[in-house]
Amino acid sequence: xxxxxxxxxxxxxxxxxxxxxxxxxxxxxxxxxxxxxxxxxxxxxxxxxxxxxxxxxxxxxxxxxxxxxxxxxxxxxxxxx
Amino acid sequence: xxxxxxxxxxxxxxxxxxxxxxxxxxxxxxxxxxxxxxxxxxxxxxxxxxxxxxxxxxxxxxxxxxxxxxxxxxxxxxxxxxxxxxxxxxxxxxxxxxxxxxxxxxxxxxxxxxxxxxxxxxxxxxxxxxxxxxxxxxxxxxxxxxxxxxxxxxxxxxxxxxxxxxxxxxxxxxxxxxxxxxxxxxxxxxxxxxxxxxxxxxxxxxxxxxxxxxxxxxxxxxxxxxxxxxxxxxxxxxxxxxxxxxxxxxxxxxxxxxxxxxxxxxxxxxxxxxxxxxxxxxxxxxxxxxxxxxxxxxxxxxxxxxxxxxxxxxxxxxxxxxxxxxxxxxxxxxxxxxxxxxxxxxxxxxxxxxxxxxxxxxxxxxxxxxxxxxxxxxxxxxxxxxxxxxxxxxxxxxxxxxxxxxxxxxxxxxxxxxxxxxxxxxxxxxxxxxxxxxxxxxxxxxxxxxxxxxxxxxxxxxxxxxxxxxxxxxxxxxxxxxxxxxxxxxxx
Numbered sequence: 001x002x003x004x005x006x007x008x009x010x011x012x013x014x015x016x017x018x019x020x021x022x023x024x025x026x027x028x029x030x031x032x033x034x035x036x037x038x039x040x041x042x043x044x045x046x047x048x049x050x051x052x053x054x055x056x057x058x059x060x061x062x063x064x065x066x067x068x069x070x071x072x073x074x075x076x077x078x079x080x081x
Numbered sequence: 082x083x084x085x086x087x088x089x090x091x092x093x094x095x096x097x098x099x100x101x102x103x104x105x106x107x108x109x110x111x112x113x114x115x116x117x118x119x120x121x122x123x124x125x126x127x128x129x130x131x132x133x134x135x136x137x138x139x140x141x142x143x144x145x146x147x148x149x150x151x152x153x154x155x156x157x158x159x160x161x162x163x164x165x166x167x168x169x170x171x172x173x174x175x176x177x178x179x180x181x182x183x184x185x186x187x188x189x190x191x192x193x194x195x196x197x198x199x200x201x202x203x204x205x206x207x208x209x210x211x212x213x214x215x216x217x218x219x220x221x222x223x224x225x226x227x228x229x230x231x232x233x234x235x236x237x238x239x240x241x242x243x244x245x246x247x248x249x250x251x252x253x254x255x256x257x258x259x260x261x262x263x264x265x266x267x268x269x270x271x272x273x274x275x276x277x278x279x280x281x282x283x284x285x286x287x288x289x290x291x292x293x294x295x296x297x298x299x300x301x302x303x304x305x306x307x308x309x310x311x312x313x314x315x316x317x318x319x320x321x322x323x324x325x326x327x328x329x330x331x332x333x334x335x336x337x338x339x340x341x342x343x344x345x346x347x348x349x350x351x352x353x354x355x356x357x358x359x360x361x362x363x364x365x366x367x368x369x370x371x372x373x374x375x376x377x378x379x380x381x382x383x384x385x386x387x388x389x390x391x392x393x394x395x396x397x398x399x400x401x402x403x404x405x406x407x408x409x410x411x412x413x414x415x416x417x418x419x420x421x422x423x424x425x426x427x428x429x430x431x432x433x434x435x436x437x438x439x440x441x442x443x444x445x446x447x448x449x450x451x452x453x454x455x456x457x458x459x460x461x462x463x464x465x466x467x468x469x470x471x472x473x474x475x476x477x478x479x480x481x482x483x484x485x486x487x488x489x490x491x492x493x494x495x496x497x498x499x500x501x502x503x504x505x506x507x508x509x510x511x512x513x514x515x516x517x518x519x520x521x522x523x524x525x526x527x528x529x530x531x532x533x534x535x536x537x538x539x540x541x542x543x544x545x546x547x548x549x550x551x552x553x554x555x556x557x558x559x560x561x562x563x564x565x566x567x568x569x570x571x572x573x
Contacts, residue, residue, distance in 0.1 A: 004448065004509055005448065005451060005452060008402065008448075008452060008509060009452075011399055011402075012399045012456075014399055015399050015472055016468070018475070020468065020475065028535065042324075044191065046190045047188070049110075049420070050188075052190060052420075052421045053421060054420075054426075055424070056416055056425075061420050062428055064426055064428055064433050065429065
């Protein structure tokens with residue numbers, strides 16, 4: 001995988017020699033984008049979240065405990081996640 | 082039985098089927114029955130196409146009964162017309178797996194706007210179709226559910242990533258299918274399978290319910306067995322949608338214009354651009370010849386042909402394979418085993434993230450997430466991502482300059498080769514190069530389509546039309562005329 005990624009990145013190097021002048025970053029939706037009111041879109045769900053969540057209880061998604069639970073030093077390391 | 086020549090009902094156009102159902106000449110369930118029988122025939126056994134991932138016969142039968150009742154009060158443009166939907170577009174009763182183990186049993190709690198609009202037009206959803214995992218690929222070999230075969234030669238790929246939808250249309254299971262495009266995933270399989278594939282303007286069709294891959298490049302597109310089938314389908318799904326902030330408030334006109342193509346010189350006054358960079362000296366001379374024949378046909382229809390230059394075309398693949406993986410690395414972060422989808426739980430939080438994603442994603446998706454994360458990382462962002470976005474602007478400017486200079490539409494090959502053998506392309510970058518003529522339209526956001534222009538050794542070849550933003554009606558006008566002018570030659 002590393003060798004493949006390096007070979008792919010080698011092909012990307014051609015971009016370093018392109019004169020981009022003052023070209024701005026592309027905004028593909030310049031002609032189409034519009035703003036909507038800052039509110040949740042009214043998407044009606046056909047199923048409760050509990051129906052498709054791997055683990056769900058009392059309105060919360062459940063996840064496994066941290067490896068380091070109870071170990072303060074290791075727990076600080078986990079916060080880097 | 083041939084795999085590419087449907088008989089009976091499905092040999093008729095979608096418009097004709099809908100008209101017959103609306104007029105009471107056909108029972109609303111008859112096209113569905115024909116489609117299911119055809120599907121059973123082409124999918125059967127170990128040699129089956131593997132185009133369809135799942136079906137819902139009971140739901141489809143219920144839908145035909147509903148269509149029959151609605152016809153009493155309203156006119157339905159797609160009354161009783163069976164369709165299939167790519168498996169990254171959300172449907173309510175059928176799973177939406179994206180061809181991935183990580184969503185192997187996922188059923189969406191909401192429906193994509195494009196699917197809703199097709200149902201409201203009277204279409205019947207027959208099933209979901211196979212695809213490269215998360216739409217990352219050009220051959221449909223990257224599906225967790227096995228590769229799809231090309232109906233024209235079952236030892237070859239149908240193209241990708243929407244290969245299941247293309248194969249289903251080419252095999253006569255349906256006249257119309259939904260696909261999605263990020264870099265050519267409708268047009269390239271349409272070319273490989275000898276059918277019509279359309280990518281609309283960015284914003285023309287709502288993406289609500291399309292599982293995001295690269296949000297500045299993603300589109301929902303349509304397949305049709307003919308130009309008219311594709312026009313009917315696009316018209317049904319186009320238009321503003323409040324559920325998609327990128328959908329455009331731009332007038333939608335009918336794209337169905339078959340009558341105009343019957344005029345003697347329907348393209349009188351039209352200027353067709355011939356971009357030299359899409360016809361490199363390395364291009365297969367047989368593909369070049371078929372494009373030349375299509376250009377000659379356009380001239381006879383009244384068009385003027387002009388050579389144009391698109392000097393940044395060769396940079397499109399490097400730009401695309403920086404921008405798309407960068408956006409994918411962000412979009413696919415949501416698949417972590419917490420809220421939906423597959424979870425592998427070795428007993429710890431970090432272990433769950435790692436195991437879920439390692440087991441859930443296949444090698445191409447993993448490759449692109451790593452690539453995208455790298456080009457966005459501190460120290461490399463300017464050199465890769467920022468520069469790619471600037472060059473993307475230059476590619477879009479090439480199109481803008483040509484169209485501003487009086488070119489109305491362009492014609493190019495859709496792909497540099499015909500369909501290749503399953504397993505023949507193993508190097509990822511070689512696979513990326515099969516998108517070389519299609520990614521530019523996604524980078525620029527312009528509409529484009531592929532339609533059959535001939536065959537090489539029995540394998541279909543597609544010609545690509547590229548038009549200015551929101552000029553789908555013009556693109557279809559040219560496609561109708563070219564399809565009619567080429568006639569049987571398009572499939573020889």
